Amino acid sequence: xxxxxxxxxxxxxxxxxxxxxxxxxxxxxxxxxxxxxxxxxxxxxxxxxxxxxxxxxxxxxxxxxxxxxxxxxxxxxxxxxxxxxxxxxxxxxxxxxxxxxxxxxxxxxxxxxxxxxxxxxxxxxxxxxxxxxxxxxxxxxxxxxxxxxxxxxxxxxxxxxxxxxxxxxxxxxxxxxxxxxxxxxxxxxxxxxxxxxxxxxxxxxxxxxxxxxxxxxxxxxxxxxxxxxxxxxxxxxxxxxxxxxxxxxxxxxxxxxxxxxxxxxxxxxxxxxxxxxxxxxxxxxxxxxxxxxxxxxxxxxxxxxxxxxxxxxxxxxxxxxxxxxxxxxxxxxxxxxxxxxxxxxxxxxxxxxxxxxxxxxxxxxxxxxxxxxxxxxxxxxxxxxxxxxxxxxxxxxxxxxxxxxxxxxxxxxxxxxxxxxxxxxxxxxx
Numbered sequence: 001x002x003x004x005x006x007x008x009x010x011x012x013x014x015x016x017x018x019x020x021x022x023x024x025x026x027x028x029x030x031x032x033x034x035x036x037x038x039x040x041x042x043x044x045x046x047x048x049x050x051x052x053x054x055x056x057x058x059x060x061x062x063x064x065x066x067x068x069x070x071x072x073x074x075x076x077x078x079x080x081x082x083x084x085x086x087x088x089x090x091x092x093x094x095x096x097x098x099x100x101x102x103x104x105x106x107x108x109x110x111x112x113x114x115x116x117x118x119x120x121x122x123x124x125x126x127x128x129x130x131x132x133x134x135x136x137x138x139x140x141x142x143x144x145x146x147x148x149x150x151x152x153x154x155x156x157x158x159x160x161x162x163x164x165x166x167x168x169x170x171x172x173x174x175x176x177x178x179x180x181x182x183x184x185x186x187x188x189x190x191x192x193x194x195x196x197x198x199x200x201x202x203x204x205x206x207x208x209x210x211x212x213x214x215x216x217x218x219x220x221x222x223x224x225x226x227x228x229x230x231x232x233x234x235x236x237x238x239x240x241x242x243x244x245x246x247x248x249x250x251x252x253x254x255x256x257x258x259x260x261x262x263x264x265x266x267x268x269x270x271x272x273x274x275x276x277x278x279x280x281x282x283x284x285x286x287x288x289x290x291x292x293x294x295x296x297x298x299x300x301x302x303x304x305x306x307x308x309x310x311x312x313x314x315x316x317x318x319x320x321x322x323x324x325x326x327x328x329x330x331x332x333x334x335x336x337x338x339x340x341x342x343x344x345x346x347x348x349x350x351x352x353x354x355x356x357x358x359x360x361x362x363x364x365x366x367x368x369x370x371x372x373x374x375x376x377x378x379x380x381x382x383x384x385x386x387x388x389x390x391x392x393x394x395x396x397x398x399x400x401x402x403x404x405x406x407x408x409x410x411x412x413x414x415x416x417x418x419x420x421x422x423x424x425x426x427x428x429x430x
Contacts, residue, residue, distance in 0.1 A: 022047045033078040046091065051076050056097055069093040100182045103129040106146075106171040119164040120171070123150055130178035132185040141225055142181060145395075146174050148276070152394035155278045160426040161311065161321065161418055169235055177228050184218070226253050230397060234416060237391075237400030244388035245285065245401045247380030254281075254392045257376040260363045262340075263356035265332045267363055270325075270376060271396070278394050279323045280307075280414070284404065285377065286328045287387035292404035293326070296389065297341040299407050300324060306407070307414040308343070313421045317348040319355075321418065326359040329377050329384055335361060 022040055029035040037050035051072050056064050069090045077085045106129050109120030126143030150170045156162040221227040230251040232238045239250035247255055256271025274281055282300075286293035300306045301318075311321045326344050328335060337345070337356065344358040362375035382388050389402040389410060402409050 028079060030079045030081070033075065033081075036076055036079050049076055051079070053095070061097070065095050065097075067095055098133040100132045100186055101130065102175070102178050102182055106175050107167070109168055109171065119167050123167075123170060125150060125174075129175075130182060132182050133188075142178065145177070145225065145228065148395045149174055152278050156394075156418075158427050159278075160424040163419060166234075166417065169233070172233065173230050173235070176231075226255075228252070228397075235393060235399060236397070237402075237413060239401065241388070241401050241403055241406065243383070244386060244403060245380060245382045245390055247382070248388075248390045248398050248401055250398050250401055252398060254390075254396045254398055255380060257379045258363045258365055259327060259360035259376050260332050261357060262328075262332050262335060262337060262359045262361055268360075270327070270360060273323075273325055273357070274392070274396055276394075279319070279321060280394060280399075281392040282322055282324045282410075283390040283392065284324065284326045285382045285387045285390070286326065287404055288329070288385050290328075293328075293387055294341060296404045296407060297324070297326070297343050301341065301343040303407070305411045307411060307418065310411070310420055311414065311418040311424075313424060318343070318346045319348060322414070324358065327376060328359070328361045329375070330361055332361045335359075 022038065023044060024038075025040060026038045027035065028038060034052040034054055036052070039048040039050070040046075041048055053064055053067070053072070053075060072093070072095070073085065073087050073090075103124065106124055107120035108122040109118065125146035127139065129146075130142070132139075153162070153166050153170060157164050157166055218227070229249070230236045232251070236251045242250055247257075249255075254271055254274070256269045258267055259270045260266065261268050270283070284293060284296060300308045300322075303309065307322050308318065308324065312318065313320075324343055326340070337359075340359055346355050346358070347353065348355050362377060364373040364375050365379070366373060376382070377384050387404045389400075389404055389406060391399045391402070391410065391413070393399045400410075400413055
C-alpha cells in the first residue's frame with residue numbers, strides 16, 4: 001500500500017453511520033483544521049486518508065515527523081467534525097513532507113545545447129527523476145508510463161529494428177510530462193490545504209470550491225493514465241487528418257471501444273487486441289464502399305514501400321513489426337471471413353496457423369444521450385464515407401491518423417522510426 005501525503009496520513013478500516021460516505025472518493029476541507037483526501041479501498045470498509053498536517057517549519061519538523069497514528073487520526077477527527085470517525089485498525093501509516101522535484105535530464109545523452117550528439121546509454125525513471133505528493137495518485141502510474149515509454153524503445157534498438165537515436169526521444173517525451181504533473185500537483189496540493197472560508201475567488205472569479213472540483217476531475221484523468229498527450233515530433237504526427245477520426249486524438253492513449261470479432265461474432269474491446277509486445281498497430285477503418293480499404297490492404301501486403309514489407313526481415317511473421325487490424329462498419333452477418341484480404345488472414349507462428357482475429361465489425365451500443373444506437377464509428381468520430389487509418393505506437397499512444405489513401409505518408413512516417421529490413425541487425429549479433 002502506497003504512502004500518504006503532506007506530511008502525514010493513514011490507511012484505515014473505519015465505520016461511520018453518517019456522511020461523508022467513505023465509499024466515495026472525496027476532498028474534505030475544514031475552516032480551521034486543514035483537509036483530508038479520502039480514497040476508498042477494497043471491501044467497502046478499508047479507506048485511505050491523506051491528512052494534511054499543515055506547513056512544517058524547521059523548528060517543529062522533528063515533532064511532526066514523529067507523530068503517531070493516533071495523533072494523525074485525532075487531527076482527522078477535527079477536520080471531519082461534527083461527523084465522527086472511529087478507527088478499528090490501522091493497516092498502514094506514515095508521515096512525510098511533500099516535495100516536488102524533477103531531474104535536469106532523464107538520461108546521459110546530448111545536453112540542451114546539443115554539444116554531445118551521442119545517443120544516451122544511461123536512463124533513470126520514476127521516483128529517480130521526479131517526485132511529488134501522493135495526492136495526484138501518480139507515483140506508480142507515471143513511473144510505469146516512464147518504463148513503458150523507455151522499454152519499447154530499448155527493445156526496438158536492441159533488436160536492431162531502430163537506430164539508437166530513437167532513445168533520444170525518451171527524455172524529450174517524458175520530462176515534459178513529469179513537469180506538467182509537478183505543476184499540477186503544486187496547484188492541487190495548495191487547493192487541498194487551503195481553508196474554504198478564508199480564500200479569495202480564484203482565476204476568472206470562480207470559487208475555490210469550483211476550481212477544486214475541476215482539478216479533482218483532472219486528477220482522475222492522471223490516475224487513469226489518460227492525461228498524457230505527446231506533442232508532434234519523430235514519434236507523433238501533426239494530426240492534419242484528425243477530422244477523419246476525432247475520437248482517436250493524435251498523441252494520446254488509444255481510446256478503445258466495443259466491436260464484434262468477425263471470426264466468432266464475439267463482442268470484444270478493440271483496445272484489447274493490443275499486446276505489450278513492442279509491435280506497432282495499424283487500425284484500418286473501412287470506407288463506405290470498401291474500395292479504399294481493399295486497396296490499402298493490398299498495398300500493405302504487396303508494395304515494397306509498405307512498412308509491412310519494408311521493415312520485415314525474411315524470417316519474420318508478416319505481422320512481426322506492424323500488426324494490421326481491419327474494422328468494417330457493418331454487421332458480422334454481412335461479411336464472409338473467406339472474402340477478407342489475405343493480410344487479415346495471415347499464417348503466423350511456428351506452425352503457420354491462420355490468425356482469424358484480425359478483423360472486426362461494428363457493434364451497436366445504446367447511446368444514453370441520443371436514446372438510439374451507436375457503434376465504434378460514432379463513438380470515436382470515424383468518417384463513415386472515407387474511413388481512416390489509425391497508427392498506434394507500441395505504448396498504445398496514437399501516432400497518426402491518416403486517410404486510407406495516405407499510404408505514402410504512412411511509409412514515410414514509419415521509415416523515420418524503423419530501419420529497412422536489410423539494415424536491421426540485433427545488437428547481440430554485433
